[in-house]
Amino acid sequence: xxxxxxxxxxxxxxxxxxxxxxxxxxxxxxxxxxxxxxxxxxxxxxxxxxxxxxxxxxxxxxxxxxxxxxxxxxxxxxxxxxxxxxxxxxxxxxxxxxxxxxxxxxxxxxxxxxxxxxxxxxxxxxxxxxxxxxxxxxxxxxxxxxxxxxxxxxxxxxxxxxxxxxxxxxxxxxxxxxxxxxxxxxxxxxxxxxxxxxxxxxxxxxxxxxxxxxxxxxxxxxxxxxxxxxxxxxxxxxxxxxxxxxxxxxxxxxxxxxxxxxxxxxxxxxxxxxxxxxxxxxxxxxxxxxxxxxxxxxxxxxxxxxxxxxxxxxxxxxxxxxxxxxxxxxxxxxxxxxxxxxxxxxxxxxxxxxxxxxxxxxxxxxxxxxxxxxxxxxxxxxxxxxxxxxxxxxxxxxxxxxxxxxxxxxxxxxxxxxxxxxxxxxxxxxxxxxxxxxxxxxxxxxxxxxxxxxxxxxxxxx
Amino acid sequence: xxxxxxxxxxxxxxxxxxxxxxxxxxxxxxxxxxxxxxxxxxxxxxxxxxxxxxxxxxxxxxxxxxxxxxxxxxxxxxxxxxxxxxxxxxxxxxxxxxxxxxxxxxxxxxxxxxxxxxxxxxxxxxxxxxxxxxxxxxxxxxxxxxxxxxxxxxxxxxxxxxxxxxxxxxxxxxxxxxxxxxxxxxxxxxxxxxxxxxxxxxxxxxxxxxxxxxxxxxxxxxxxxxxxxxxxxxxxxxxxxxxxxxxxxxxxxxxxxxxxxxxxxxxxxxxxxxxxxxxxxxxxxxxxxxxxxxxxxxxxxxxxxxxxxxxxxxxxxxxxxxxxxxxxxxxxxxxxxxxxxxxxxxxxxxxxxxxxxxxxxxxxxxxxxxxxxxxxxxxxxxxxxxxxxxxxxxxxxxxxxxxxxxxxxxxxxxxxxxxxxxxxxxxxxxxxxxxxxxxxxxxxxxxxxxxxxxxxxxxxxxxxxxxxxxxxxx
Numbered sequence: 001x002x003x004x005x006x007x008x009x010x011x012x013x014x015x016x017x018x019x020x021x022x023x024x025x026x027x028x029x030x031x032x033x034x035x036x037x038x039x040x041x042x043x044x045x046x047x048x049x050x051x052x053x054x055x056x057x058x059x060x061x062x063x064x065x066x067x068x069x070x071x072x073x074x075x076x077x078x079x080x081x082x083x084x085x086x087x088x089x090x091x092x093x094x095x096x097x098x099x100x101x102x103x104x105x106x107x108x109x110x111x112x113x114x115x116x117x118x119x120x121x122x123x124x125x126x127x128x129x130x131x132x133x134x135x136x137x138x139x140x141x142x143x144x145x146x147x148x149x150x151x152x153x154x155x156x157x158x159x160x161x162x163x164x165x166x167x168x169x170x171x172x173x174x175x176x177x178x179x180x181x182x183x184x185x186x187x188x189x190x191x192x193x194x195x196x197x198x199x200x201x202x203x204x205x206x207x208x209x210x211x212x213x214x215x216x217x218x219x220x221x222x223x224x225x226x227x228x229x230x231x232x233x234x235x236x237x238x239x240x241x242x243x244x245x246x247x248x249x250x251x252x253x254x255x256x257x258x259x260x261x262x263x264x265x266x267x268x269x270x271x272x273x274x275x276x277x278x279x280x281x282x283x284x285x286x287x288x289x290x291x292x293x294x295x296x297x298x299x300x301x302x303x304x305x306x307x308x309x310x311x312x313x314x315x316x317x318x319x320x321x322x323x324x325x326x327x328x329x330x331x332x333x334x335x336x337x338x339x340x341x342x343x344x345x346x347x348x349x350x351x352x353x354x355x356x357x358x359x360x361x362x363x364x365x366x367x368x369x370x371x372x373x374x375x376x377x378x379x380x381x382x383x384x385x386x387x388x389x390x391x392x393x394x395x396x397x398x399x400x401x402x403x404x405x406x407x408x409x410x411x412x413x414x415x416x417x418x419x420x421x422x423x424x425x426x427x428x429x430x431x432x433x434x435x436x437x438x439x440x441x442x443x444x445x446x447x448x449x450x451x452x453x454x455x456x457x458x459x460x461x462x
Numbered sequence: 463x464x465x466x467x468x469x470x471x472x473x474x475x476x477x478x479x480x481x482x483x484x485x486x487x488x489x490x491x492x493x494x495x496x497x498x499x500x501x502x503x504x505x506x507x508x509x510x511x512x513x514x515x516x517x518x519x520x521x522x523x524x525x526x527x528x529x530x531x532x533x534x535x536x537x538x539x540x541x542x543x544x545x546x547x548x549x550x551x552x553x554x555x556x557x558x559x560x561x562x563x564x565x566x567x568x569x570x571x572x573x574x575x576x577x578x579x580x581x582x583x584x585x586x587x588x589x590x591x592x593x594x595x596x597x598x599x600x601x602x603x604x605x606x607x608x609x610x611x612x613x614x615x616x617x618x619x620x621x622x623x624x625x626x627x628x629x630x631x632x633x634x635x636x637x638x639x640x641x642x643x644x645x646x647x648x649x650x651x652x653x654x655x656x657x658x659x660x661x662x663x664x665x666x667x668x669x670x671x672x673x674x675x676x677x678x679x680x681x682x683x684x685x686x687x688x689x690x691x692x693x694x695x696x697x698x699x700x701x702x703x704x705x706x707x708x709x710x711x712x713x714x715x716x717x718x719x720x721x722x723x724x725x726x727x728x729x730x731x732x733x734x735x736x737x738x739x740x741x742x743x744x745x746x747x748x749x750x751x752x753x754x755x756x757x758x759x760x761x762x763x764x765x766x767x768x769x770x771x772x773x774x775x776x777x778x779x780x781x782x783x784x785x786x787x788x789x790x791x792x793x794x795x796x797x798x799x800x801x802x803x804x805x806x807x808x809x810x811x812x813x814x815x816x817x818x819x820x821x822x823x824x825x826x827x828x829x830x831x832x833x834x835x836x837x838x839x840x841x842x843x844x845x846x847x848x849x850x851x852x853x854x855x856x857x858x859x860x861x862x863x864x865x866x867x868x869x870x871x872x873x874x875x876x877x878x879x880x881x882x883x884x885x886x887x888x889x890x891x892x893x894x895x896x897x898x899x900x901x902x903x904x905x906x907x908x909x910x911x912x913x914x915x916x917x918x919x920x921x922x923x924x925x926x927x928x929x930x931x932x933x934x935x936x
Contacts, residue, residue, distance in 0.1 A: 043897040114505055198903040258915045285924050286887075286917060368922045370855050427741045431768070436855040437730055437754040438768055 017171045034145065035386045037203045042147060042159055044205030045099040049149050051084050051156040052107075052121075053138060054092035057348075059357045060382035062395075064350035066093060072150030072198030073097065073121065074207060075131045076234070080123035083230055084197030085212050086112045089119035091348075097123060098156060100107050100130065106241065111237030114344040115181055115245070117212050118230045119197075120237040128171035132199060135206030137185065137226035138198055140167050148189040148222070150198025160441040162189030162220065169223060179251060181313060183211045184223040191222030200224040245313035245368060247341035248321075249276015250283065251310065254302045258286075260266045266290040267308055269298040275372075281336040283325065290331075291324035313341070348380060353421045354391060354443060355386020360410045369398055369433060376433065377402045391443045394434060401431035420445070488862050494618050497670055502636060505668050509589030510634035511604035513665065514539040514568040514577065516593065518561040523828050530866055538664040539566045539593070539626050540677065541605040546597060548579065549705065551664035551680050555581070560829055566595055568603065570632075583713040586793065588704045589679055590664070606666050608702040608709075609673035614641050614652045618810060619670055622654075624662030624679060630688045637662065642696065643679050651700040654678070655908070662896075667699050674699040685778055724796040724824035727766075728759020733782040733789065734771055742771075744809060746782035749773045751793055752808070756848065757858045764819035766808065773814070774807035796824065825849075832896045833866065836903045839914075839929055840872020841865060845896045854882070860919065861894035862886045877927040879916065886924070887917035906931075 032037065050073040055067045058067045071088030074083065082097060089095055090112040097107045107121040123129065145166045152158050168183035187200060191214050200209035209224030236243045251271035258268050266288040272279045289297060292312065300307050315338045316320045325332040346360030366374055376398040383387045398405050407413045420428050426446035432439055481838045497505075515878035516539035522531050554561050564579045564864060579593040595601065614620070618641045642655025658678060670769045679700040732928040735748035741780045750772040755761045772780050772791075776798055798804060800823040805816050825848040843863040844854065850864060865883045868874045885893050889911065906914055914929040 143469065176671075217811075251923060251925070253926055256928065258928055260913060260928070260930075268926060271923045286926070329674060331669070368855075370857055429741055436852040439730075439753045440732060440738070440751055442735075444737060 004276050009121050031141075033204070038145070038147065038161060041201055041203050041205040042149070045074070045147075045149055045199055045201050045207065046157070046159075048132045049157065049198070050074060051101055052082075052084055052088055052153045053091055053098070057091045057093060059348050059350065059380055062350075062356040062381035062386060062388065064348075064352075064357065070151055070154040070194050071196045072194065074199045075099075075123070075129050075147075076134065077131050078128035080125060080129050081108060081110070081234070081238075082121040082123060083210060083234065084119050084121060085210065085297075086117045086119045087212075088112050088197045089121060090114065095121060095171060097121070099123075109267075111241045112241070113233050113237075113243045115243070116229055116233055117225060118210065118233045120234055132201075132207045133205065134203055135204065135208040137208045137228045138391040140164055140202070140208055142167055144201050144428050146187055146189055146208070148187065148195055148198060148203045148224075149201060150191075150195040150211060152190070152192035152194045157259050158195075161191035162187050162262075165221070167367050168307070168433075171223070172302070178307060180306050181245075181310045182226060182229040183303055184212075185226055187222050188220040189222065189223060190220055191224075201369060226375075238414075244317060245341040246315040246317050246321075246338035247276065248278045248283075248312060248315075248336055248338055249273030249283065249451070250278045250289075251311075252289070252299065252305055254305060255288075255298075255300045258288075262300065263415070264288070265296065267297055267305070268398070269325075270376050273363075273367065275367070277336045277339055280450045281334040283323065283334060283336070286327075287332070288326040289323060290326050291322075293322050294376075295322070346378070349414060351387075351388070351414075351417055354388040354445075355383035356388035357381045358410065358413070359401070361398065369435070371398070371433070373457040374408070376407050377410050379432075387443060387445060387447070390447065391430075391441050392439075393430070393432070393443075397432040397434050397439075397441075399430050399432050400438070401429075403429050404430055404431075469728070471549045473803050479775045479835060493881075497638060499622055500671070501672060502638075504674060505621055505636070505930045506623065506636050509606060509666050509668065509674060511569075512541040512606040512633050513623060513625065513630055514541065514548070514630060516548065516554075516564060516566045518554065518564040518786065519561050519682040520554075520561050522559040524558070524705065538580050538661060539568075539601050540664060540666060541568070542608075544602050544605050546577070546595030546603060547709065547828065548593040548595060548714055549677065549709070550593065550857045551678075552584065552591050552593050552682055554591045557827075558829065564593060570634075571848065580715050582715055583644060584601060585705070585708055588700060588708075590677070590700065590705055590708075592764065594712070606674055606704060607828045609675055611704065611705060612669060612675040612704050614644075614669065614675065614699060616641055616932055619749075620654075620675075622662050624659070624666070626661060626666035626680070627659075632661075635661075643698070652676075653696040655696075664699065674798055675699075676704075677887070686933065716866050723800070725802065725821040726760065726824040727799045727802045727819065727821060728756040728761040728845075729766060729771065729772075729783075730754040730756070730766050731788060733784055734786055735783055742809075742812065744771070744812060747773070748787070749809065750780050750788065756852075760822040764806070764817050764915055765817075765819055766806065767810075770808035770810050770815075772806055772808050774805075776802075776804040776806075793841050795821070796814055800824075834863075834900050834903075835867075837869075838907060838931060838933075839874045839903070840869030841874045841879065842867040843896070843899055846884065854884075856884065860884065860886075862919070863893055863896055865918075873929045873931050876925075877916070879927050880916075880920075883918040883920050883927075885918050887915075889914040889916070898924040 052071040052073045055066050055068050058065050071083045071084055073084035076083055089109050095107040096104050098104045105125055107122055107123050110120040110122050112119040117291055142164050142359060146164055148160045165188050166186040169182050169186040191211050195211045198211045199207040200211055202208050208227050210230050211224045213223045215221040231410060233243055250269055253268040253270040255264055269285055269287045269289055272283050297308055299308050317338050317340045318392060319336055320335045323334050342363055346362050348357060348359040350357045358381045360379050361376055361378050366379060379393055379395055379397040381395055382393055401407060402416050428443040430441040432441055463789055477685045495633050508669050517536045520535045537550050548566055566577045566579045568575045577595040582592040582594060618883050619638055621636055621638055623636050626631040626633045639769055641652045642656045643653040645651045663678050663680055665678055666674045668674050676699045679698045696781045730750045731750035734751055736746040737747045750769045752766055752768055755766055755768060777796055796819055800821055803820050804816050807816050808812055824831050828847050828850050831844040831847045833844045844866050846864055862884045866883050868879050887893055888902040889906040893899045893902055
């Protein structure tokens with residue numbers, strides 16, 4: 001169950017209290033020692049700071065477009081690995097990086113991970129590059145001075161100063177509603193659009209976080225991904241270009257969701273995915289998970305959940321894991337075989353002749369749509385005035401059949417689509433799912449889409 | 463000098479204008495029979511005593527979340543019989559909104575009279591609503607008499623009578639309009655040439671002969687295709703023949719229109735357009751393609767399936783080709799009578815197949831759903847009706863009750879419950895329907911535990927809420 005609004009509201013009130021506290025204390029000024037420490041730390045990181053300009057593929061209103069955006073990043077090794085956000089470098093066609101010496105070089109995207117919003121790039125310039133030192137984000141404290149470096153609103157090489165406001169902010173609504181694998185570092189160092197992917201640096205000149213988001217409408221409430229989270233992801237990217245996570249098909253809730261009794265230990269199973277391995281093993285919502293492979297687990301507060309999810313994600317894929325469950329007064333032991341978690345986002349494709357875009361169904365979308373198995377493709381947009389729009393195809397429709405043949409995935413649909421476009425087949429019948437209902441959609445490829453006729457022309461032909 | 467010159471220059475022009483006027487006005491006058499000022503004043507005096515105001519509260523249900531909002535509303539009320547039958551516009555009763563606490567105000571100033579009113583069953587085929595004033599004495603009210611058989615022609619001027627707004631203390635006003643268009647589908651319908659203010663909707667329409675020939679309507683009824691015109695800004699004139707029979711024989715009294723008397727097949731359909739017919743190589747005779755068969759409906763039991771094309775229902779040919787033809791079929795089924803055995807002829811793979819089915823009773827809608835309030839938790843829930851299941855895409859096997867309201871500051875709100883959550887368990891008790899929920903609440907209230915754990919579903923996911931009841935509160 002998502003409580004996004006509540007969480008964000010909580011953050012908002014917290015920010016309000018923080019601002020009030022600062023106002024009472026008056027404006028803080030840095031002593032001479034601190035000021036030179038800030039300068040030293042900045043000088044250590046600044047040469048490795050990267051201004052990133054990716055050209056991204058964006059799908060809007062049934063059309064694929066290429067858009068130039070601006071972000072930030074930092075070099076982590078002399079051989080040119082660069083860390084940034086997935087929302088900066090993901091779905092990009094080309095990525096250009098402007099280095100500390102203002103030279104621009106092309107970068108290769110090594111890996112992107114929407115679950116943590118981390119991406120890894122590789123620069124190849126044939127010479128060793130300056131790089132940052134990574135700190136330990138498990139050893140940070142609220143109140144510590146930090147700097148955010150990056151390109152706010154595209155203004156490269158900008159530095160802002162603040163403190164760590166909270167070390168472990170839990171934001172339930174992460175990307176696309178997936179349950180988060182980490183807490184966030186909250187800071188009041190100014191972070192703006194364009195700072196994304198830039199480093200959050202402590203006074204020792206170590207990178208402790210990757211700046212990634214801000215609370216809109218608030219002042220100086222920014223969030224960074226802890227560098228230890230990024231470090232794990234980077235290791236996986238270097239090993240196999242993607243992050244492999246184990247998936248049991250469980251959603252967790254903190255113990256407080258069902259009891260205020262602090263002696264109760266474990267974590268509440270809030271939801272069991274009907275297509276997941278845990279369902280098959282007989283796990284039920286309301287069970288309390290007490291141990292995984294005999295190792296006790298406990299999450300009294302929501303902030304304790306991401307670490308548990310991360311622990312479950314590292315279970316060996318394809319191997320058995322033993323779960324100890326508390327079901328009422330009974331202790332139940334079950335064995336589950338962890339599957340690999342599927343991609344958070346489906347591939348997106350434009351079908352230009354008919355004027356719409358579609359994407360593969362992710363398991364989350366399939367479940368929301370009430371489909372028992374992976375089938376169909378999801379319409380993600382239709383162009384005004386297009387053949388698809390004329391036929392009555394809607395954004396959000398799931399195409400289940402084309403000319404009575406089941407549509408299983410995007411690749412298969414694409415093939416059938418191509419054949420029909422090339423053969424100029426006049427009529428194609430789609431069977432789509434729209435919410436709880438189904439509907440037939442007739443695509444009329446032979447219907448000419450005329451440009452609007454001026455009134456004069458109509459009069460003349462009479 | 464200037465003055466003089468101007469004077470000397472004007473006579474020929476004035477003469478010319480007068481001449482034109484002399485030639486034109488009588489001709490125009492006879493052709494279009496416009497209103498004289500005296501005629502308008504006379505009509506106003508005759509008609510406006512029958513115009514009152516209906517004030518009511520409206521409960522509007524959001525079809526997607528089930529959330530209910532309430533608001534106050536008012537509209538023009540037209541007295542159509544001396545004994546207290548009142549006609550008003552049909553938007554008072556819509557699919558997801560239900561009026562209550564209805565009061566009609568007649569007369570003005572010190573003579574204003576307030577009446578409670580009962581809502582009568584809304585007619586299917588015209589978008590008006592009738593009310594019956596409650597009174598212990600026999601009423602003898604000023605009322606409007608409609609002329610029968612009068613037809614309106616394109617370009618004909620009409621006088622409209624209605625209410626001016628609150629700042630003008632709802633003075634009864636008049637305006638003149640023309641018939642700007644006559645539509646021939648789905649039935650002959652006159653449109654005005656320009657918009658009118660809300661206060662005129664439901665008000666009487668008079669022709670230049672001084673006859674009251676109809677009322678201003680918002681829109682067509684649902685059976686006729688619903689809100690085809692509401693967004694065009696051109697109000698419609700409902701002519702007398704459309705509604706007079708309801709004045710002669712008023713509809714029965716009903717609190718809420720119940721679906722219990724309506725038959726149900728359980729299919730969603732779309733029209734067989736000529737292009738669909740071409741695709742399936744069928745004759746272009748129209749029909750209804752079954753697009754969805756509702757689970758657990760008579761249609762499912764009879765073996766009807768998506769893709770079947772209905773061409774005949776209980777002996778009546780179905781020739782739907784356009785979207786607006788669909789409501790006619792819905793009406794046909796609804797009025798066929800629950801429990802009746804009917805034969806539905808469908809085309810399946812191009813071949814006619816006769817399917818015999820016993821019509822069911824239309825399932826209750828969200829509006830008619832039973833509701834239960836548990837004030838100790840600040841929760842109001844409703845039973846899960848078929849329409850809500852469809853709106854929320856809830857599978858058949860999910861049984862529970864749906865949260866409609868969460869009181870601000872309540873125990874439920876603190877636990878982050880919100881409208882739309884489907885409650886599956888309450889305090890350890892399984893909840894499959896409203897009675898279960900009520901029993902669970904009563905049991906929990908008797909036990910007075912410190913915490914009540916609620917298991918619910920929102921969207922496709924499930925989760926828990928922990929309520930901490932404030933038992934000591936009165």
